[in-house]
Amino acid sequence: MKLKLTVTKEFTFDCAHxxxxxxxxxxxxxxxxxxxxVTASAQLIKEGSSKGMVVDFGDxxxxxxxxxxxxxxxxxxxxxxxxxxxxxxxxVVENFGMRIVKFKERPTAENMAIYIINTLNENLENGIKIxxxxxxxxxxSYAEVEIDV
Numbered sequence: 001m002k003l004k005l006t007v008t009k010e011f012t013f014d015c016a017h018x019x020x021x022x023x024x025x026x027x028x029x030x031x032x033x034x035x036x037x038v039t040a041s042a043q044l045i046k047e048g049s050s051k052g053m054v055v056d057f058g059d060x061x062x063x064x065x066x067x068x069x070x071x072x073x074x075x076x077x078x079x080x081x082x083x084x085x086x087x088x089x090x091x092v093v094e095n096f097g098m099r100i101v102k103f104k105e106r107p108t109a110e111n112m113a114i115y116i117i118n119t120l121n122e123n124l125e126n127g128i129k130i131x132x133x134x135x136x137x138x139x140x141s142y143a144e145v146e147i148d149v
Contacts, residue, residue: 006131007054008039011064013073017107018089020082029089032137034072034112038064038120039132041149055128067123068116075099077107109135109143117145 016031042054050056078090080102094100105111117133124130129149136142 004041005044005054006039006041007057007060008037008132009057009060009064011036011038011061011069013069015072015075015077015101017077018082018086019106019108020079020086035136035139035142036064036068036116037132037134037136038116038130039134040124040128041131042126042128063123064120067119072101075101077101077103077112079103079106082106109137109141110145113143113145117147121147 012033012035014031014033016029018029019026021027038060040055040060045051045053045055050059076090076093076099078086078100081104090100090102101107103111103115105115113133113135116135117130120130120133129147131149132144132146134142134144
Protein backbone atom coordinates (compact mmCIF):
# COMPACT_ATOMS: atom_id res chain seq x y z
CA MET A 1 0.00 0.00 0.00
CA LYS A 2 1.35 3.41 -1.02
CA LEU A 3 0.50 6.32 1.24
CA LYS A 4 0.02 9.85 -0.05
CA LEU A 5 0.90 12.33 2.68
CA THR A 6 -0.33 15.90 2.55
CA VAL A 7 -0.24 18.90 4.84
CA THR A 8 -2.46 21.97 4.60
CA LYS A 9 -1.93 25.54 5.79
CA GLU A 10 -4.54 28.32 5.83
CA PHE A 11 -4.06 32.01 5.02
CA THR A 12 -6.27 35.08 4.67
CA PHE A 13 -5.94 38.24 2.63
CA ASP A 14 -8.16 41.10 1.49
CA CYS A 15 -8.53 42.29 -2.11
CA ALA A 16 -10.76 44.41 -4.29
CA HIS A 17 -11.78 43.43 -7.80
CA UNK A 18 -14.57 43.62 -10.33
CA UNK A 19 -15.71 41.24 -13.03
CA UNK A 20 -15.98 43.30 -16.18
CA UNK A 21 -18.88 42.40 -18.46
CA UNK A 22 -20.47 40.12 -15.86
CA UNK A 23 -24.28 40.20 -15.81
CA UNK A 24 -24.50 40.22 -12.01
CA UNK A 25 -23.56 42.50 -9.13
CA UNK A 26 -19.92 41.40 -9.29
CA UNK A 27 -19.44 43.69 -12.28
CA UNK A 28 -19.21 46.46 -9.67
CA UNK A 29 -16.04 47.23 -7.75
CA UNK A 30 -16.14 45.24 -4.49
CA UNK A 31 -13.89 43.39 -2.09
CA UNK A 32 -13.49 40.08 -0.31
CA UNK A 33 -11.66 38.63 2.63
CA UNK A 34 -10.28 35.51 0.97
CA UNK A 35 -9.38 32.37 2.88
CA UNK A 36 -6.74 30.29 1.13
CA UNK A 37 -5.98 26.65 1.91
CA VAL A 38 -2.75 25.32 0.40
CA THR A 39 -2.11 21.56 0.46
CA ALA A 40 1.40 20.23 -0.14
CA SER A 41 2.56 16.68 -0.78
CA ALA A 42 5.99 15.03 -0.77
CA GLN A 43 7.84 12.07 0.64
CA LEU A 44 8.64 12.35 4.32
CA ILE A 45 11.89 14.14 5.03
CA LYS A 46 14.36 11.47 6.14
CA GLU A 47 16.91 13.49 8.11
CA GLY A 48 17.67 16.79 9.76
CA SER A 49 15.51 18.98 11.94
CA SER A 50 12.45 18.43 9.69
CA LYS A 51 12.73 14.63 9.78
CA GLY A 52 9.29 13.01 9.59
CA MET A 53 7.62 16.04 7.92
CA VAL A 54 6.29 16.59 4.40
CA VAL A 55 7.35 20.22 4.74
CA ASP A 56 7.93 22.40 7.76
CA PHE A 57 4.77 24.51 8.22
CA GLY A 58 6.98 27.55 8.81
CA ASP A 59 8.70 27.04 5.45
CA UNK A 60 5.35 26.59 3.69
CA UNK A 61 4.05 29.73 5.38
CA UNK A 62 7.07 31.75 4.22
CA UNK A 63 6.74 30.62 0.60
CA UNK A 64 2.99 31.28 0.38
CA UNK A 65 3.27 34.60 2.20
CA UNK A 66 6.12 35.83 0.00
CA UNK A 67 4.73 34.70 -3.37
CA UNK A 68 0.97 35.14 -2.88
CA UNK A 69 -0.31 36.78 0.31
CA UNK A 70 2.10 39.74 0.39
CA UNK A 71 1.38 40.39 -3.31
CA UNK A 72 -2.43 40.13 -3.11
CA UNK A 73 -3.24 41.52 0.33
CA UNK A 74 -4.92 44.94 0.15
CA UNK A 75 -4.47 45.11 -3.63
CA UNK A 76 -6.79 45.81 -6.54
CA UNK A 77 -6.89 42.76 -8.80
CA UNK A 78 -7.64 43.67 -12.36
CA UNK A 79 -8.01 41.99 -15.72
CA UNK A 80 -5.78 43.46 -18.41
CA UNK A 81 -8.57 42.94 -20.96
CA UNK A 82 -11.35 44.22 -18.71
CA UNK A 83 -13.65 47.15 -19.29
CA UNK A 84 -12.43 50.71 -19.68
CA UNK A 85 -13.79 51.42 -16.19
CA UNK A 86 -11.69 48.59 -14.73
CA UNK A 87 -8.56 49.77 -16.56
CA UNK A 88 -9.14 53.36 -15.42
CA UNK A 89 -9.56 52.28 -11.79
CA UNK A 90 -6.29 50.34 -12.06
CA UNK A 91 -4.53 53.38 -13.57
CA VAL A 92 -5.75 55.67 -10.78
CA VAL A 93 -4.85 53.17 -8.05
CA GLU A 94 -1.36 52.68 -9.50
CA ASN A 95 -0.81 56.42 -10.09
CA PHE A 96 -1.48 57.06 -6.42
CA GLY A 97 1.13 54.48 -5.45
CA MET A 98 -1.37 51.89 -4.30
CA ARG A 99 -1.12 48.18 -4.99
CA ILE A 100 -2.46 46.43 -8.07
CA VAL A 101 -2.13 42.88 -9.38
CA LYS A 102 -2.57 42.41 -13.12
CA PHE A 103 -4.29 39.26 -14.34
CA LYS A 104 -4.21 37.91 -17.88
CA GLU A 105 -7.54 36.22 -17.07
CA ARG A 106 -10.58 37.60 -15.30
CA PRO A 107 -9.88 37.64 -11.53
CA THR A 108 -12.52 35.07 -10.63
CA ALA A 109 -11.94 32.74 -7.68
CA GLU A 110 -11.38 29.93 -10.20
CA ASN A 111 -8.71 31.79 -12.16
CA MET A 112 -7.07 33.01 -8.96
CA ALA A 113 -6.86 29.42 -7.64
CA ILE A 114 -5.21 28.28 -10.88
CA TYR A 115 -2.77 31.19 -10.74
CA ILE A 116 -1.91 30.43 -7.10
CA ILE A 117 -1.23 26.70 -7.59
CA ASN A 118 0.90 27.33 -10.68
CA THR A 119 2.87 30.16 -9.05
CA LEU A 120 3.56 28.19 -5.89
CA ASN A 121 4.70 25.11 -7.78
CA GLU A 122 7.13 27.24 -9.81
CA ASN A 123 8.73 28.37 -6.52
CA LEU A 124 9.07 25.07 -4.64
CA GLU A 125 12.03 22.71 -4.33
CA ASN A 126 12.97 19.40 -2.72
CA GLY A 127 10.21 17.36 -4.35
CA ILE A 128 7.42 19.32 -2.65
CA LYS A 129 4.32 19.89 -4.79
CA ILE A 130 1.24 21.92 -4.06
CA UNK A 131 -1.48 19.43 -4.92
CA UNK A 132 -4.57 21.40 -3.94
CA UNK A 133 -5.58 25.01 -3.54
CA UNK A 134 -8.95 25.94 -2.11
CA UNK A 135 -9.80 29.64 -2.28
CA UNK A 136 -12.83 30.87 -0.35
CA UNK A 137 -14.28 34.06 -1.78
CA UNK A 138 -16.93 34.12 0.94
CA UNK A 139 -17.35 31.92 4.02
CA UNK A 140 -19.66 29.62 2.02
CA SER A 141 -18.24 29.76 -1.53
CA TYR A 142 -14.89 28.51 -2.80
CA ALA A 143 -13.01 27.42 -5.90
CA GLU A 144 -10.70 24.44 -5.74
CA VAL A 145 -8.02 23.17 -8.06
CA GLU A 146 -6.07 19.91 -7.69
CA ILE A 147 -3.18 18.30 -9.54
CA ASP A 148 -2.08 14.69 -9.59
CA VAL A 149 1.52 13.89 -8.67
